Amino acid sequence: MRILKENTVAIIIDMQERLLPHMEKSNVLLDNLKILIKGLNALDIPILVSEQYTKGLGPTVNEITQVLEQYTPLEKMSFSCFDESMIQEKIDYMNKEWIIIAGIESHICVLQTVIDLIDSGYIPIIIEDCIASRKANDKQIAIGRMQKEGAIITTYESILFELCRHAKSDAFKTISKLIK
Template sequence: MSRYMLEPEYTLAVLVDYQEKVCRPIWKTEELEQKLVHAVKGLQILEVPLLVTEQYPKGLGQTTEPLRKALENYEPLEKVTFSCMRDPVFRKKLVESGKKDIILMGIEAHVCVQQTALELMEEGYRVFLAADLVSSRNPYDREMGIERMRDAGCVITTIESLYFELMGSSKADHFREISLHIR
């Protein structure tokens, strides 16, 4: 098992709290949403399982409509904790998945994403943060969240880099489809 690279059979993606009312004040939110939709489609091509969380959806709304439409199976996990790991339903789904390599994306980088990453790593999971798929209300908080996660041992990368790690070779089943997807 590679120490720093994803292992496809052990990989799970987590989309954290990209919701209607939460995303409005997020820095570069329109660009982020487009990238998240694109990433969700790419991860589905590669058959990577995906968990979607929503922070208090009664007050903060659902996952945004473009993301809901992009998701093949929209079954959000509702939570009130900032760290996904402190939510018993999320924790149960994670354990049941048997996955140990976690791709993280969503908002806010310095709150829910960061706390989730730190607690995942504390429990022995390997966290791969797609830095192009996270943001916060202000760029400095985003930057500090990413820096703290890096300092704690999180692998900081991009979604495109992760696609190619997951495939490993131009002979991979989905190579052509992903190549077309990223253009």
């Protein structure tokens, strides 16, 4: 099954000031996520941004907000984004089939969001090189569970070129420059 940009939305989960520094390979995660976001912007894919308990964990890191074309954080207290009625309503209203997932932590908020999306009939696309946990084993176990539940696992480069589809577009030129 091919993932089509017209039927896709992305969620960036909890890339917050007080969480990010504790993630394994946080600098790599941040660099990869910036490329993903810039590519999604070039493809006109809508991007939602969640923040877990913003008062305690801080806002989304500046490096991410600077590359987002629009930044309206969706605060949550539930681990799953889809457990928050405001976020669930936004996703349902967009009426998209595929949900690109990036963010932290893989084994908590990302995993629970993915399970709830699947239970509601959506197909989550997990960007493996754009998710993280504090410990590598937690991320590895979470990816296995998400895949068993029915999520698609891929990388930022793979998804961007799949959504682009051919080399004739301006988006292809932008994405090619980002990848180099």
